[in-house]
Amino acid sequence: MSVQTVSDVKATGPNEHGYRRFSLGELTFARDEYFVYIKWPTGRHVMSADGFLRALQRDVAWEFFYGIVNFDGVIGTVNHYGTVDLFAGRYNDAYRKAELDHLENFPTPLIKATFKAILEDWTNSTFDPFASPHETGTAFGPKAGDNRAAVTRRRVAAKRMVGVPEDEALRSDANGFPINRHFVDVPQDEPEVVVEPGFEGQVSAFNLFAYLSRSNVTWNPSVVSVCKDSLYCPTTEEYILPIIHGNDRVEWFVQLSDEIYWDVEDRDTGAVRAKVVMKPGDVAAMPADIRHQGYSPKRAMLLVWENASPDLPALIASGKAPTNPVNF
Amino acid sequence: MTKYVTRFGSLASYEKGGVEIIDDDPKRYAFSNIFEVASRSKPYAKVAVGKNMQYVLEVIRAEGTSEWRAAAHDEFALVMDGEVEIRLLKLADPSGVRPNHEGSIRLSGEPAGRKMGRVRARRGHMTLLPAGAAYQFHADRPGVVLLQTIAGQDTQYRWSEICQTM
Numbered sequence: 001m002s003v004q005t006v007s008d009v010k011a012t013g014p015n016e017h018g019y020r021r022f023s024l025g026e027l028t029f030a031r032d033e034y035f036v037y038i039k040w041p042t043g044r045h046v047m048s049a050d051g052f053l054r055a056l057q058r059d060v061a062w063e064f065f066y067g068i069v070n071f072d073g074v075i076g077t078v079n080h081y082g083t084v085d086l087f088a089g090r091y092n093d094a095y096r097k098a099e100l101d102h103l104e105n106f107p108t109p110l111i112k113a114t115f116k117a118i119l120e121d122w123t124n125s126t127f128d129p130f131a132s133p134h135e136t137g138t139a140f141g142p143k144a145g146d147n148r149a150a151v152t153r154r155r156v157a158a159k160r161m162v163g164v165p166e167d168e169a170l171r172s173d174a175n176g177f178p179i180n181r182h183f184v185d186v187p188q189d190e191p192e193v194v195v196e197p198g199f200e201g202q203v204s205a206f207n208l209f210a211y212l213s214r215s216n217v218t219w220n221p222s223v224v225s226v227c228k229d230s231l232y233c234p235t236t237e238e239y240i241l242p243i244i245h246g247n248d249r250v251e252w253f254v255q256l257s258d259e260i261y262w263d264v265e266d267r268d269t270g271a272v273r274a275k276v277v278m279k280p281g282d283v284a285a286m287p288a289d290i291r292h293q294g295y296s297p298k299r300a301m302l303l304v305w306e307n308a309s310p311d312l313p314a315l316i317a318s319g320k321a322p323t324n325p326v327n328f
Numbered sequence: 329m330t331k332y333v334t335r336f337g338s339l340a341s342y343e344k345g346g347v348e349i350i351d352d353d354p355k356r357y358a359f360s361n362i363f364e365v366a367s368r369s370k371p372y373a374k375v376a377v378g379k380n381m382q383y384v385l386e387v388i389r390a391e392g393t394s395e396w397r398a399a400a401h402d403e404f405a406l407v408m409d410g411e412v413e414i415r416l417l418k419l420a421d422p423s424g425v426r427p428n429h430e431g432s433i434r435l436s437g438e439p440a441g442r443k444m445g446r447v448r449a450r451r452g453h454m455t456l457l458p459a460g461a462a463y464q465f466h467a468d469r470p471g472v473v474l475l476q477t478i479a480g481q482d483t484q485y486r487w488s489e490i491c492q493t494m
Binding site for chain 1: 336347357385442444454
């Protein structure tokens with residue numbers, strides 16, 4: 001099996017706006033000061049550059065996530081955990097009926113290298129795709145520097161629990177995580193932990209809400225605790241989820257603070273299924289056959305709960321596991 | 329300058345959202361509220377509010393002193409309301425917790441062993457309940473714990489009571 005490397009990324013030199021043009025299979029990607037232009041053999045599509053970069057950032061950082069990452073109603077990726085489909089119109093009923101949709105499958109290293117190269121080339125020094133719109137500068141204009149530190153952030157992934165020895169560190173002013181402007185009223189007290197002699201390092205607790213109040217990114221689930229394949233992936237949400245997530249497994253949400261509105265659509269056609277309003281303490285499942293996008297008027301704490309079992313997509317696709325979370 | 333107020337829920341004050349159906353069955357979203365479930369639960373009943381194959385999220389109303397429990401795998405207790413003391417014990421005889429058993433088991437009486445320590449946790453505090461260690465909760469006033477664990481023999485399923493059905 002050949003190993004795909006960054007050298008496989010196909011790109012031109014800079015255009016008149018300073019941005020390189022990329023190609024991956026039969027798809028091409030170009031941008032100017034405001035827009036991104038995607039072409040494939042049977043069609044073309046235009047997206048706003050800021051929205052495209054926010055979606056691309058998450059797809060890259062999440063290693064293509066669980067299931068489908070729709071950049072919008074036309075463009076997106078499907079993770080097959082080793083390979084990735086890049087599609088245009090495949091999960092859009094009108095494109096399918098018109099037979100204008102397109103899908104190509106790539107080894108994960110190749111599409112990841114290409115997406116990373118686009119992200120790094122098209123993100124200007126003023127723009128942070130992970131930040132809320134109020135906390136970043138513009139994505140627009142001719143090419144102006146880069147923001148490599150922002151687009152290559154390391155994703156937090158605790159092996160056991162944040163704060164236990166040799167695992168992910170707590171956040172503080174000292175290590176570069178000030179309290180977010182929307183969370184200045186969140187108590188920062190830590191739990192009182194008393195450890196008996198001989199059990200040092202075995203008794204651990206931390207303030208999850210304070211930890212989340214210091215997150216400098218939005219819509220970026222990160223693992224804080226691990227019970228076998230059960231992962232707590234809390235995240236702080238502000239403005240709009242930049243992707244429409246199509247589930248390949250059941251996913252659960254626990255609203256820890258504030259309020260989020262969700263649009264839920266059929267995963268394959270985009271037909272509207274439901275609206276979900278979540279307030280503090282609410283719990284809701286996202287079935288394995290839908291796609292969803294959230295709207296958060298104030299920065300909110302959301303606990304995303306995932307079952308990371310690699311067997312789940314095949315079990316659900318074969319009908320051996322249900323698309324519904326529970327039956328009653 | 330805008331003053332932002334972060335809203336959390338509690339047993340004393342919570343407001344539910346909900347599912348507005350366009351073309352679906354609300355049961356598929358298993359929509360519930362942690363504080364509502366806890367407000368209707370007996371102390372230390374383990375009520376599932378989330379389930380993904382063998383894994384569950386349990387809501388526990390912390391009030392008074394719980395039984396001692398232990399699991400062969402890590403569990404995580406997140407306090408959502410109130411103040412809860414979590415006591416940890418290294419079992420003198422761990423043979424009752426079989427290595428591959430999933431979910432926690434109830435231990436009879438006061439198990440023998442060495443005290444590992446204790447945690448006094450308030451809202452937002454997450455505590456590791458280490459694999460193989462016994463643990464006990466205590467709360468002077470009613471509180472709420474959300475437990476990340478695996479379904480066990482004492483997990484209660486009350487979906488039709490706790491979830492939105494219409």
